[in-house]
Amino acid sequence: MQNATNHIKRELQLTADGSHTLFIPEMDEHYHSVNGAVQESRHVFIEAGLHQLERKEITVLEIGFGTGLNAFLTLLDAEAHQRKIHYYSVELYPLDADVIGSLNYGEMICTGRKDVFQALHQAEWDVSVPVTEFFELHKIQGDSNTCDLPDRIDLVYFDAFAPDKQPEMWNRNIFDRLYARTTGGGVLTTYCAKGAVRRMMKEAGYSVERIPGPPGKREMLRAIKL
Template structure:
């Protein structure tokens, strides 16, 4: 699929897929959206020294970069084992065009490329606090890690990727989550909230980032 580089409202990049009429991140600000939802409402909501995290959709690697930065600069008493599943990894050319390293973490801008250069399908300790395991495959078919403490549900929108927002998929997430696990997603649709509730998650709507009214957070 063709991917077109675009600049969002906060100066950070996103990618647009004309074939799907879909963006990887909010045009109202890719960086601020990811920081608000996945770091603020997600990572900071888990009170464990070692957090086993599952991300649905590695995508541009922005969520992973923000998580790593937060561990190194703010949550210095925590470690994250970061599992991320992606069916269509980006090319090196596309990765090189994204400005996340320079914009988000200029003091350590090369770490963005370390994320993408890490081998697939094996754990790699990128620092004492951040262990990355990128899984290349279909989230509906590949095995999930067990005892997940935090889920970044960041697949494309339900109308674009309905198979990622189905009842069996919610139940698969719940079955692999540890007691007390947290799930966060940008999608606040009523049928998504009800489906996740039916799977067992206790769901709440939270105020959203700029350009978005609500987001969802669930707990097991």
Template sequence: MKLEQTADGSYTLFVPELDEHYHSIKGALTESEHIFINMGLKHHPSSTPRVLEIGFGTGLNAFLTMLEADTSQRHIHYTTIERYPVSDDLIHRLKYPEQICPKRSDDFYALHTTEWNADVKITPYFTLHKLMNDFTKYDFQGEYDVIYFDAFAPEKQPEMWSQELFNTLYARLSSGGILTTYCAKGVIRRMLQTAGFTVERLPGPPGGKREILRASK
């Protein structure tokens, strides 16, 4: 994998084998904050939301969620699933805490170094549960209030964007729950609707994609 700087100054990773980036090259931080925090987490009213992230990746979404949990003083339980964890060297080279919130650097790196497959309380308001597993084969239990669907693009990893998997996520979503994703393709919108979601097209992040999707139950 290669480190690349995006348009807002934050970094992302490029995977040559997939010809794909982990985040938008038009702004990694801007994209994550807009799609998953502002259009997702902040849109759900629960004071104790349970969040599920599809694709832990660089930990950027988890870090932003942790910061928002502390700011809003909402107790967030955050489950994230990742099959191929990013190396410690690359995580440090991304320099996310240095750009976003330097005083929370230790908490950011704790997201990556803490044990897998167990609840770990990172801060008084943020509990992390990392699953090292394959999303396409994992049997999720319980309910979630907010789902961040942040897998690689459908044309790069089509197996991550199937009707069966969206049906599963709909079943695991609580009443009133929401799912957000950067992908606004018509075929994805229709699969979400077939699963039972009510789907909205929303403006994309500043300087980035024109539209994103928010799906609700």
């Protein structure tokens, strides 16, 4: 998720499915669900987002690169289904190398792929980098409200911190910008289910539905550009 500040303490925590999350005491906020970080990301972004698109080549935009978990799961899914993913991710404050090195996703999710997980974080910023045959990464260091975004987006992972923790990331302008750049039939998915967020998405033009959330969360939102 996209951080509010770069000078902040982050604590490594183990979640219910054995995967790590990071906790920011100052914000009282986690990067991923304590009920299962990997489980949450798979449910919200892979199953409710990526698996809803049958296109053989997909452009993904992620709001908040954070730990790289969503990118890693998307890369593995792209390889499993042999379809090309062009993955853009916006992050204002990248994690330090020592924090990245402590995360267990590279060993836990897929044995022997730690080097690939590390490659996501080591990839140069603001250029497109082919990480695997089916996955190309373009990390954008900047503020999602003001930075240049790609055109013809098929799928948006909206993974900023919660609206009550980072309200500046949840606004009508950003949903207008995303809608304008999303292809017909494109999908936006987020763990958030707040009514105010749903209304902003609808006002931007999306068709929005509440769907079952991951363990520990009753609902989430999925928006579609019809």
